Amino acid sequence: MSRQRTMRDTEYNPLVYFIDGLVTLFNGMVVTWRNLWRPKVTVRYPYQRRPVPPRYRGLFYLKWNEEKQRLNCVGCTLCAQACPTDVISMVKLGKGTHAGVSEFTMDLGRCMFCNLCVEACPFDAIYMGPNYELASERRDASLFRIADLAQGGEEAVRKNIETIERLLAEEEKAKPAHAVHAAGGESE
Amino acid sequence: MVINVGPQHPSTHGVLRLILTLDGEQIVACEPVIGYLHRGLEKMMERRPYRHNIPFTDRLDYLAALSNNLGICQCIERLGGVEVPERAQYIRVLLMELQRIASHLVFLGTFGTDLGATTMFLYAFREREMVLDLLEECTGARLTYNWVRVGGVPDDLPEGFGQKVLDFAKLFRQRIEEYDMLLTRNRIFRSRTQGVGVLPKETALAYGCSGPVARASGIPYDIRKVAPYEVYDRVEFDVPVFEDGDVWARYLVRMEELRQSLRIIEQVLRDMPDGPVQTKLPKIFKPPAGIAYSRVESPRGELSFMMVSDGSPNPVRVHIRAPSFVNLSVLPRLLEGAKVADLVAILGSIDVVLGEIDR
Amino acid sequence: MIEAITQFFKQYPLLWTFVKAVVLASFTLVIPLAVIYVERKIAGFIQSRLGPLHVGPQGAFQTAADALKLLLKEDIVPEGADKRFFYLAPYIAFISTVLCFMVLPFAPGWVALEMNVAVLFIIGVSLFNVVSILMAGWSSNNKYSLLGGLRAVAQLLSYEIPMVLSVLAVVFYTGSLSLTGIIEYQVKHGWNIWHPPIMIAALIYFICALAEINRTPFDLPEAESELVSGFNTEYSGMRFAFFFASEFANNFFITAFAAALFFGGWDGPVLPPIVWTFLKVFVMIFVFMWVRWTPPRLRIDQILRFAWQLLVPISLANLLFAIALGVR
Numbered sequence: 001m002s003r004q005r006t007m008r009d010t011e012y013n014p015l016v017y018f019i020d021g022l023v024t025l026f027n028g029m030v031v032t033w034r035n036l037w038r039p040k041v042t043v044r045y046p047y048q049r050r051p052v053p054p055r056y057r058g059l060f061y062l063k064w065n066e067e068k069q070r071l072n073c074v075g076c077t078l079c080a081q082a083c084p085t086d087v088i089s090m091v092k093l094g095k096g097t098h099a100g101v102s103e104f105t106m107d108l109g110r111c112m113f114c115n116l117c118v119e120a121c122p123f124d125a126i127y128m129g130p131n132y133e134l135a136s137e138r139r140d141a142s143l144f145r146i147a148d149l150a151q152g153g154e155e156a157v158r159k160n161i162e163t164i165e166r167l168l169a170e171e172e173k174a175k176p177a178h179a180v181h182a183a184g185g186e187s188e
Numbered sequence: 189m190v191i192n193v194g195p196q197h198p199s200t201h202g203v204l205r206l207i208l209t210l211d212g213e214q215i216v217a218c219e220p221v222i223g224y225l226h227r228g229l230e231k232m233m234e235r236r237p238y239r240h241n242i243p244f245t246d247r248l249d250y251l252a253a254l255s256n257n258l259g260i261c262q263c264i265e266r267l268g269g270v271e272v273p274e275r276a277q278y279i280r281v282l283l284m285e286l287q288r289i290a291s292h293l294v295f296l297g298t299f300g301t302d303l304g305a306t307t308m309f310l311y312a313f314r315e316r317e318m319v320l321d322l323l324e325e326c327t328g329a330r331l332t333y334n335w336v337r338v339g340g341v342p343d344d345l346p347e348g349f350g351q352k353v354l355d356f357a358k359l360f361r362q363r364i365e366e367y368d369m370l371l372t373r374n375r376i377f378r379s380r381t382q383g384v385g386v387l388p389k390e391t392a393l394a395y396g397c398s399g400p401v402a403r404a405s406g407i408p409y410d411i412r413k414v415a416p417y418e419v420y421d422r423v424e425f426d427v428p429v430f431e432d433g434d435v436w437a438r439y440l441v442r443m444e445e446l447r448q449s450l451r452i453i454e455q456v457l458r459d460m461p462d463g464p465v466q467t468k469l470p471k472i473f474k475p476p477a478g479i480a481y482s483r484v485e486s487p488r489g490e491l492s493f494m495m496v497s498d499g500s501p502n503p504v505r506v507h508i509r510a511p512s513f514v515n516l517s518v519l520p521r522l523l524e525g526a527k528v529a530d531l532v533a534i535l536g537s538i539d540v541v542l543g544e545i546d547r
Numbered sequence: 548m549i550e551a552i553t554q555f556f557k558q559y560p561l562l563w564t565f566v567k568a569v570v571l572a573s574f575t576l577v578i579p580l581a582v583i584y585v586e587r588k589i590a591g592f593i594q595s596r597l598g599p600l601h602v603g604p605q606g607a608f609q610t611a612a613d614a615l616k617l618l619l620k621e622d623i624v625p626e627g628a629d630k631r632f633f634y635l636a637p638y639i640a641f642i643s644t645v646l647c648f649m650v651l652p653f654a655p656g657w658v659a660l661e662m663n664v665a666v667l668f669i670i671g672v673s674l675f676n677v678v679s680i681l682m683a684g685w686s687s688n689n690k691y692s693l694l695g696g697l698r699a700v701a702q703l704l705s706y707e708i709p710m711v712l713s714v715l716a717v718v719f720y721t722g723s724l725s726l727t728g729i730i731e732y733q734v735k736h737g738w739n740i741w742h743p744p745i746m747i748a749a750l751i752y753f754i755c756a757l758a759e760i761n762r763t764p765f766d767l768p769e770a771e772s773e774l775v776s777g778f779n780t781e782y783s784g785m786r787f788a789f790f791f792a793s794e795f796a797n798n799f800f801i802t803a804f805a806a807a808l809f810f811g812g813w814d815g816p817v818l819p820p821i822v823w824t825f826l827k828v829f830v831m832i833f834v835f836m837w838v839r840w841t842p843p844r845l846r847i848d849q850i851l852r853f854a855w856q857l858l859v860p861i862s863l864a865n866l867l868f869a870i871a872l873g874v875r
Contacts, residue, residue, distance in 0.1 A: 014857040021375035028841040031370040032593045042597040055328035084240035114243035114334045304844030310594035529846045
């Protein structure tokens with residue numbers, strides 16, 4: 001560690017101080033003069049916007065899987081468990097391999113945007129997007145439902161439920177045969 | 189005359205209230221009143237699993253959120269005996285030093301405004317904005333980063349981040365020269381700070397001051413050197429120590445730390461190895477029963493966390509030693525006999541953050 | 548045409564006086580709008596910002612909009628305030644500024660009241676400003692205001708002395724107490740600023756002017772970070788607007804006064820005299836603002852020490868110097 005005495009000034013002398021004051025004031029004015037001509041850094045916000053970096057932690061979205069025609073979310077509640085402030089609640093739809101969610105609510109009035117839920121998710125289902133304009137005049141506007149969060153909105157939610165119900169029904173159809181077979185096997 | 193400075197006052201840096209007893213322009217006594225921002229963070233932490241507590245620490249010293257994140261993560265790591273990959277340690281040091289620059293720039297700007305040099309405020313914040321842009325690119329947030337995890341950092345640095353940091357460091361060196369020309373060398377500024385609010389070494393020790401406040405009083409105490417954590421023992425940097433203990437010395441310590449932080453950043457970027465950035469941990473993290481204490485050098489001083497575990501997923505007791513709180517306690521001593529105009533200089537030079545004091 | 552109008556009015560002296568008073572008062576109210584706008588733009592540019600932008604082209608009407616807003620605001624009088632003084636203070640400040648403008652020549656013949664002791668009159672009248680600040684600080688029933696008021700009086704009175712002494716140097720040098728006379732002397736003999744004793748006087752005047760209009764190294768009376776807003780903390784609405792307007796009109800006046808004393812007033816080639824006056828004034832206002840946004844502010848004891856230990860002796864010695872050179 002470098003131990004040193006600060007640069008001290010000489011004993012108070014009005015004239016020396018005065019001249020020094022003028023000189024250093026002029027030095028400072030050189031700096032302000034230079035900055036007078038530098039490009040300005042103001043971003044005129046509602047008319048101009050800064051680019052948002054890809055990692056930006058804004059409004060959440062639930063990822064839409066185009067291939068499977070459903071949301072990636074399976075309703076496992078791992079994100080809800082990872083949340084320090086109980087922002088997330090969801091209604092699970094079905095169970096087993098084809099499970100999904102029919103409702104997914106986030107109360108962003110409590111959210112800290114800490115990214116813990118995103119890191120907890122093993123299914124790539126929940127992400128944070130670039131939207132940062134979340135202020136509202138109404139209190140209930142901080143409550144985001146599944147249609148507000150899902151990529152593709154209302155349409156995606158409807159398709160998601162359709163797909164999952166169809167898959168579940170198919171599974172249900174396939175199931176009795178399997179169950180009978182298993183039962184038969186047991187009786188032998 | 190008794191005068192009430194704050195909780196709403198342009199230069200109390202938050203909701204701090206000072207009850208000043210004045211004799212003309214002379215301050216006779218000062219009584220700080222704190223607690224306007226109390227949220228019971230320590231108790232809140234005891235009710236939640238370990239990892240849920242990391243985002244809460246963002247709200248302690250909100251100007252240096254990453255330092256707080258690091259403090260609590262180190263504490264939990266010690267409690268659970270978690271190893272941190274080498275690359276993660278380098279990333280942590282890099283982010284800490286960027287954070288230190290951002291935090292000291294806030295000090296520089298607000299200190300300038302307090303003394304009447306309003307332009308300094310805008311310049312410092314302009315450069316701070318560049319640091320925030322860098323941190324935003326890496327962490328995704330601008331103030332409450334929450335980017336340190338138990339056992340590492342959540343993600344690697346983004347593509348091309350190192351080059352951007354180096355570009356910034358190059359530009360910022362020139363800007364520090366400009367600050368020197370505008371403020372440090374200014375006669376008026378020196379008259380306002382030299383010999384004002386002198387904190388003798390003994391008093392600083394007695395009150396337990398740390399960080400730039402202690403170092404300006406001649407106490408060579410920096411956790412990064414005294415008890416190196418992460419990779420601070422592998423980088424080369426100087427810790428400025430001044431003997432005088434006045435506002436001027438505290439200001440100079442911080443200006444020098446800006447330069448040293450740039451040095452550390454450049455070395456870290458040069459030496460950073462490849463590898464993983466996070467250790468895998470079980471979903472429900474239950475450290476063995478015990479007690480752990482960690483300390484880091486936040487921009488404001490020695491920030492330490494203590495956690496007690498009984499083997500359950502939640503800590504039994506959390507204690508936070510906030511540097512601002514300890515440093516603020518010396519304020520009444522510094523203000524004795526000072527002038528009203530010196531109040532803002534002295535308070536500004538201690539550089540308190542109320543979120544940390546009230547927690 | 549202007550000739551015709553003045554000829555017409557000169558037949559009715561009372562009406563002519565009234566017209567001049569109205570024109571001057573409105574000029575004193577309008578000029579701050581321009582000065583404040585320029586100030587905000589320059590402050591913005593120096594600080595890497597853009598300044599006002601949205602009301603009017605490049606935000607030119609922003610200050611007018613602000614003035615309108617202040618007009619419509621509620622007039623708050625703090626509890627326990629000394630009402631008479633509280634009501635009166637802003638108007639006294641304003642009137643003292645208007646009176647100063649009264650004797651200021653903008654161009655040959657463009658002066659509301661030709662007075663052969665104009666310099667003396669200005670020095671006397673501008674001191675009313677101090678009274679109004681003390682009144683405002685005292686009557687607000689606010690400790691910050693009181694501190695601001697006390698500081699202001701101590702500061703303004705201390706700086707008035709070297710300022711008057713440096714103005715006197717000009718008076719002795721040119722041998723005239725009338726502003727028109729001083730300017731005409733300069734038209735004949737070249738600008739005063741080129742003469743060594745006046746150069747020093749101009750420097751001292753410049754420093755004192757900064758203190759007189761509460762600009763940054765000397766802006767203690769309203770030191771925002773210490774005293775919230777100083778003597779005008781409790782003022783709101785139109786009363787605040789009057790303080791604000793008088794401050795910026797004063798800014799304009801003090802530079803115009805300096806232009807007349809040191810830079811030859813309306814004197815200049817090619818352009819008409821009135822343009823020269825305004826050009827000099829605005830260049831000086833720019834320099835004032837440039838200085839304002841650069842250094843931090845001094846402490847009250849340092850300010851007073853500076854005035855009494857340095858400025859007063861120097862300006863006294865300089866006065867002797869000027870007399871010695873000036874007497875012919």
